[in-house]
Amino acid sequence: MALPVAFFALFFAYPVTAIVGRGLKADGVWQFGRIGEVLTRPDIRDVLWFTTWQALASTALTLLIALPGAYVFARFDFPGKQLLRAVVTVPFVLPTVVVGTAFLALVGRGGFMDELWGVRLDTTVWAILLAHVFFNYAVVVRTVGGLWSQLDPRQEEAARVLGAGRFAAWRRVTLPALAPAVAAAALMVFLFTFTSFGVVQILGGPGYATLEVEIYRQTAQLLALPTAAVLTLVQFAAVGAILAVHAWTVRRRETALKLVDPAQTARRPRGAAQWALLCGVLLSVLVLILLPLGVLVERSLATPGGHGLDYYRALGSVDAGGGTFLVAPLEAVWNSIQYALVATAIALVVGGLAAAALTRRTGRLVRGFDALLMLPLGVSAVTVGFGFLITLDKPPLDLRTSWILVPLAQALVGVPFVVRTMLPVLRAVDGRLREAAAVLGASPLRAWREVDLPLVRRALLVAAGFAFAVSLGEFGATVFIARPDRPTLPVAVARLLGRAGELNYGQAMALSTLLMVVCAVSLLLLERIRTDRSGEF
């Protein structure tokens, strides 16, 4: 427990406290009066109100669209299911700069909806809501669907044999079992949409700002640290509350459910109604997720002289006309993979130890630590980034110009995923097996290797894959610290998009497509080694 606590204290709590403190302290005296001042400002109240209601609406819409998807992925067997499940997770790890562009092709001018019905949603709140569905679809499918696929359908059948109607059986048997998972998924979606940044900036236009956007603006543009500090505290409080409820629902879920192998519960759809449901879900996935992703691919191939691989070829050379980069953009792929590997390693060590500690101990303090580990998911990158700058500035810890800061920042976001994936599996390892091995004369290391490793190996791989994919796509914190000679993929995409010219735009699309493919492949590999005890993501 000491290592994860130290890690979080040093690389999260300390920098964030320092930057908040800088804003709230004047001449060494805390100025808590500022909290009231800021919160009563009408523009800030507008921001708070918009942040809350758009998050509620996004969550409701996501559940509405994704719950049928969760059912279909859990209970039906159809060709290409694994691939599709990997693909729907891709948006979750794509950087928002890219997603915004892709999504405009769906709801913007000349987009899919415009061509079909003449409907344009860009710069409306609908674009934000739909993009949030796009982003978080996988959270619901994985959290709810994962559990749903392991619920024994015979329980529901038994209820029907005993005379309950189809709906009553579902409502009395399946729904109560699923409810905590639905609640957990809803809270995660709420957390992600409450702290939404890029989507709101790109799709909403200047009329809309979430708390996260406002924190960025106050910190990065205006250097109004007092206001930013107050807003950060508000976000902390909100995220803390969300996480507390989340932890409570998760604990409820971990009790007394008899689960079965998902392979036994999924079957081919039967009857017109089931086929219609399957087709409906596939259609919504096609329109909401595959289409925007497809547009990216199309644009990366659309060269002035017809479709071709020109932009991909251009990625391999240090640009002839003047350097956007000191190295060929393609090297960003390799840089990103290296950074992500280191970040994954850190996340696995820290997250693994934390999960082990959380399994071993119980009590209020430990539960509080559990929630604390999730906090980085809800704290803005600019707060962490600026915090790093003012705290890690003295030897031996002057890391401000070091490459290690990139994987450290990425690992902060990866750890929660590792913990959430490992926790249920670690809790399920039967200690008696290990005791038996010890009685038979095995050394602790041997017992670990023979007993624990085979049981947690798959969970470990899944956790690693998630941490890897999330690290690959991380942009917010990385942009502050990535060195020019080693840009990461999202940073390279952003730089290419920040410059006029066809070749730059084309290369940005091509790089985004590569990022998408790398994410999809790592997620597909996960699907193959997925544990039967699915984690919470």
Added chain:
Amino acid sequence: MSTTRRTKQLAATAVAAALGVTALAGCGSSDTSDSGSGSEKSSGSKTVTLVSHDSFNASKDVLKEFTEQTGYTVKVLKSGDAGVALNQEILTKGSPRGDVFFGVDNTLLSRALGSGLFTPYAAKGIDQVASDTQLDAAEHRVTPIDTGDICVNYDKKYFADKKLAPPQSFEDLTKPAYKNLLVTENAQTSSPGLGFLLGTVATYGEKGYQDYWKKLKSNGVKVVDGWEQAYNEEFSGSAGGKKAKADRPLVVSYASSPPVEVLYAKPQPTAAPTGVATGTCFRQIEFAGLLSGAKNEAGGKALLDFLISKRFQEDMPLNMFVNPVTKGAKLPELFTKFGATVDRPTTVAPDKISKNREQWVQSWSSLVVK
């Protein structure tokens, strides 16, 4: 899920797992450590660190030449856009990450000078720098490095097809012929957006600019958050805009955008697809300065000298798409052939900007965005 069991040795599991991945981390880091800062630190005095924003670029050759001339190797740190990079410097004042900061422009100059970020230094060759760019000539806390103009760009094809003359001035943009054609950036978050707003303040005065924006709004100006969206998604003249079926032929961008469109097209066209409305320009001047508390002050001074040398100044246009400030530095043919000459750009004094920016932006936002 089955019942939770407490086990004594789970920590061992995690530790062993950790050992496994630390080995992995080892391979990962050995690959990346060649660019790590540790070794460079120890040879400190031979490295000079330039902190800048994301748009900084210099060709490898020119940086190598600096090393040959002075013996110093330049290490570049980029962090976010211009505003973010400067604010980070202000936060770390006294314990800077580097020796020289490049990228304070005239809209942020007062904030930088007011916070005492820089040590005064009159760079060698400063007498060759255009005097109208030397906004801190009395103290030399900052050295001008380049200028750039924020101007409305137009889609040549659109105006040719419509047989309509493209607009030339701020006044033109409010005419009915150009209704619903212009897209600009949010002045609260984007520097071209702010520059365009300041251009209207300079032209119509602190009272008149609000009336101007009212007219512009009723003439259908569209505001998006950043340059990327405006240029790549909304502007019909850009490569991205064409793919996105964009429908706005006027965008707030830079006077150097047309040459960039030519440079990054394959095959290169004989004329730029876009043009510049030269009567709508706001001049940005970018400065560099020696950071107070710099570890390598001598190296920093040498770097500042180099930044205004002809060698660097002539390398700059094709890397950052800005204009040199040193007299006699030649512009590349790409600029003279495809770029626009802006004779009378608008400008506002840095003090005035710093005093009023928040208020101007606030009124602008309640007028145009809400």
